[in-house]
Amino acid sequence: MSHAFVKRVSFWACEESKTISPNSQKRIKKLKNSSPDQPRQKLSDAIYRLIYDSSINLPTDVYSALKELEKNETSALAKELYGSIFDNVKRAKEMNRPICQDTGALQFFIKAGTKFPYLDDVEDAIKAAVRRATKEIPIRPNVVETFEERNTGDNIGTRAPWMEWEIVPASSDLTVGVYMAGGGCSLAGRSKVLMPLEGYAGVVKFVFDTIVEWGVNACPPLIVGIGIGTCAPTAAALSKKALLRPLGTSNPNPKARDMEERIKKGLNDIGIGPLGMSGNSSVTGVNIEYAAHHPATIAVGLSVGCWATRRGSVTLDRNVDVKGEK
Numbered sequence: 001m002s003h004a005f006v007k008r009v010s011f012w013a014c015e016e017s018k019t020i021s022p023n024s025q026k027r028i029k030k031l032k033n034s035s036p037d038q039p040r041q042k043l044s045d046a047i048y049r050l051i052y053d054s055s056i057n058l059p060t061d062v063y064s065a066l067k068e069l070e071k072n073e074t075s076a077l078a079k080e081l082y083g084s085i086f087d088n089v090k091r092a093k094e095m096n097r098p099i100c101q102d103t104g105a106l107q108f109f110i111k112a113g114t115k116f117p118y119l120d121d122v123e124d125a126i127k128a129a130v131r132r133a134t135k136e137i138p139i140r141p142n143v144v145e146t147f148e149e150r151n152t153g154d155n156i157g158t159r160a161p162w163m164e165w166e167i168v169p170a171s172s173d174l175t176v177g178v179y180m181a182g183g184g185c186s187l188a189g190r191s192k193v194l195m196p197l198e199g200y201a202g203v204v205k206f207v208f209d210t211i212v213e214w215g216v217n218a219c220p221p222l223i224v225g226i227g228i229g230t231c232a233p234t235a236a237a238l239s240k241k242a243l244l245r246p247l248g249t250s251n252p253n254p255k256a257r258d259m260e261e262r263i264k265k266g267l268n269d270i271g272i273g274p275l276g277m278s279g280n281s282s283v284t285g286v287n288i289e290y291a292a293h294h295p296a297t298i299a300v301g302l303s304v305g306c307w308a309t310r311r312g313s314v315t316l317d318r319n320v321d322v323k324g325e326k
């Protein structure tokens, strides 16, 4: 609420209290005590809490997948490393500290209902929440202004944090998803348009070549998100979408599901192991998302998440009350 507005309401209350009706007095009192900024503050608070929870707690699907891999591990070194990972997760929770020192570059995925009343405020609310998270959690200031090569200090910069919008017709809800893109796991990201005859075999080769060469840098076990489409940006965007899909779910297309399972088995057979120190597995999951493609081209995109994949989302209703969290 602006000072001018408070002053104006106070003025009315003072000057007119002797002459106006009790009902009007009540209305003026209500106006004085109400806060038009409250929904905006609630919005920013909810996004701050999302960042807080996501930086400190591992998503339940990632935690369960890691537990499963630990159970199937036979090498003493790999078991020891899983022990360190779970000790790290436990201590982060106990101490209210981020799971990893690299809290990533923040990326937001917004599903905006066309009837959500505060759409104009979402971008500012996200930036305010990011600034607060940088100071209070704290998360590491990771945003370096491109070309200037200067750390901005508050995780805000040109097009940072990254925001992707999806419009949801006839809905009054807002869902904000966050992904904390660490440096090591981002290093393995790739996107390429394959030569016309390379086909699906080319997709598989691209994934294996990349993970074999770069997977160890990305703090395995890895979540592998694969996107398939016509051109490099489409495939890249779909690979990130795949990464955001919970582990343990499959693509509904039986052919895509079959490819997910085969690639997962093949990558696990390589035996990269936890933190790249060898073991019985390499990945917690392989997810594929696709779009129909041009007859001459298939493009493949790859996004990789580390063992400390941090992502989450919050859904707010039209009153900016929390409706659901993931």
Ligand code: SF4
Binding pocket: 100, 101, 102, 103, 104, 181, 182, 183, 184, 185, 217, 218, 219, 306, 307, 308, 309
């Ligand atoms: S790859 Fe993941 S676990 Fe490794 S340093 Fe980066 S954010 Fe942390």
